[in-house]
Amino acid sequence: MSELEKLINLAKNAAEKIRKYRFVRIVSHNDADGLTSAGIMAQALLRAGIRFQLSIAGRLDETVIEEVNRSISQGELVIFCDMGSGQPELIGKVAADVVVLDHHKPVGQSPAKAVVNAHLVGIDGATDISASGTCYLVARELAAENVDLAGLAIAGAVGDRQLFRTANAFILEEALKTGVVSVRKGLKVGDGDLADVLTYSTEPFLDITGYPEKVKEFLNHLELSGNIENLSEEEASRLVNAVALKLVRQASPEAIEAVIGEVLLLNRELVKNVYDFISILNACGKHKVYGLALSLCLKSQGVADEALSLTKEHDKKLALDIRENVEKIRKGESIWYITTIEALSTGSLASTVVRYLHPELPFICINESEGILKISARGTRELVSQGLDLAFALREAAGAVGGGGGGHSVASGAAIPIGSAEEFLSIADRIIGDQLRKARKGNQNKNKNKK
Known part of the structure; x- marks a missing residue:
């Protein structure tokens, strides 16, 4: 069985579970991928005659879980889209059954009734399928007519700057064949x-x-x-x-x-x-x-x-x-970084710098907003091939200063307390430097052995 077939089987299993509920609570992320994921699930549930309530969140935290628990009863279902894989402890606090439809790297064992995540079957969720693509695979198992939602899945993948290979290629091919998408x-x-x-x-x-x-x-x-x-x-x-x-x-x-x-x-x-x-x-x-x-x-x-x-x-x-803001960028040992206050979009700023101005090192943007420091970090696929794992670096560095973080190896986010920026940057810089040095050392040894 191919990796894609395994992923479709996970989607089939989730669809079977979802069908059994009369009411579903959807919680999805607030970026383009999260919003298209919510759109896909909302359309699919409407068509299936399943009542639902939907909310959008910037990140999954205790506040979101408390709000969900206030609006849910036992015997109902909560679907988390584009979030939930990295926080099994929070999923465990939900007072109802849970399904997680995500593409971030899973951490630990999930207590959810069903998890559809490409990483579980050996497909890279950072590049080969978005959360909206994951939701689409579930929607098409709920009903064949949901193939017309492929356009939303394609939009989510483009929003997350993904590649159209393996799972994304399958969705795009289906969308082109049915005329849902053209070029x-x-x-x-x-x-x-x-x-x-x-x-x-x-x-x-x-x-x-x-x-x-x-x-x-x-x-x-x-x-x-x-x-x-x-x-x-x-x-x-x-x-x-x-x-x-x-x-x-x-x-x-x-x-x-x-x-x-x-x-x-x-x-x-x-x-x-x-x-x-x-x-x-x-x-x-x-x-x-x-x-x-x-x-x-x-x-x-x-x-x-x-x-x-x-x-x-x-x-x-x-x-x-x-x-x-690009005028204010500073360089560490292994990163470029900037600290801002109320920047319009740290994700866009970070992506712009690493793609168009300084692709040789990862970029970290720290933005003071709503009483905390919000962090966006971006790398390139080239840097990931050299050993970069921003999800690990941000999780470790944020955890060390009393915050939390995670995401993908190429793009990650975190939230940390005000006043901890310097310490966070120092730890992240060291971890990223170690990742890149370790990979380079490994490559040098390989080359020596070839000689």
Whole structure:
């Protein structure tokens, strides 16, 4: 049996369990992957005639468990999406049956009735399937008609910057075959006016991003104008080549690969361009307007314009916020880092730096917000192949200063008490340095043995 078949069997088992309940409490994460996961499960339960209550959380902690326990009775079910694999002790405190649909590395033994997680069958959840993909596999086992939810799964995977191989490749193939998704070649960005898109998109983050005059000059030089989706093949090719030349100077190879190629179009969603779709979800997540994001995932007519307008404003502020913050980056021994107060999006800032400015070392952003220090750390697949494991580093470093953390080897988060930033950075820097040195030493020994 292949790894994918094993994963589908886990999904089948979870679907069988879910069918037995009359009421389900869904809790999902607040980023694009978590919001699409919630959208998929909400649609699937609606269609199955199962009543549910849904809430979105920035992270799984005691407060979330207390809130869930207040709104649940024994004999009902709680489904955690895009969270729950790393905190078996919290799952154990839920006063009802639990199903975990996640793609983060599992820690310990889960007390959940069913866990669907790619890591359990040897598929890498950090790169090969998102939480929304995991939820989709469960939804399609609940009913064959749920294949039309594949577009949401694809959006979640793109939002988490995943690769379309193994499980994701299977979902994409199904989506293309059924016409749920189609493809257009070009620059992997949202639709709209070329100048606006290049000025305020942080993917890709170029030397002209955030500078309207520089963008105007760049486009004049290329003799390009109008909307990006209306460019001819030749014009699109001219734009792609010019952007590639800019990226080649500094960006990581995976960033170049991520922004040039095939634009996925979600034919069953209210917003077709996948990059516009995930920008909206990320903006809704940051502004905590989860209802708007979920309305979009549930295809409520009339919300797309409001969502796009919020997103344009958010993206503009985000591009300028990142542009301002990159000036304040500092270097440790084995990391780049920054400390900020109320940054607009630490995840976007961290991803931008490691993909487009300093791909040679991982990046850690510490942001003071809501009375704690919230941390986003990002690496590259190249660094992970050299031994980097940010989930381990952040869990250890945050735990040592009285906080908690975890996630993926390539992207991780944490929360720590105010006043502990310096100690946290020192521990994380040392752990990451040890990881990278150990791998390099191993490679040197291998090379010696070959000789």
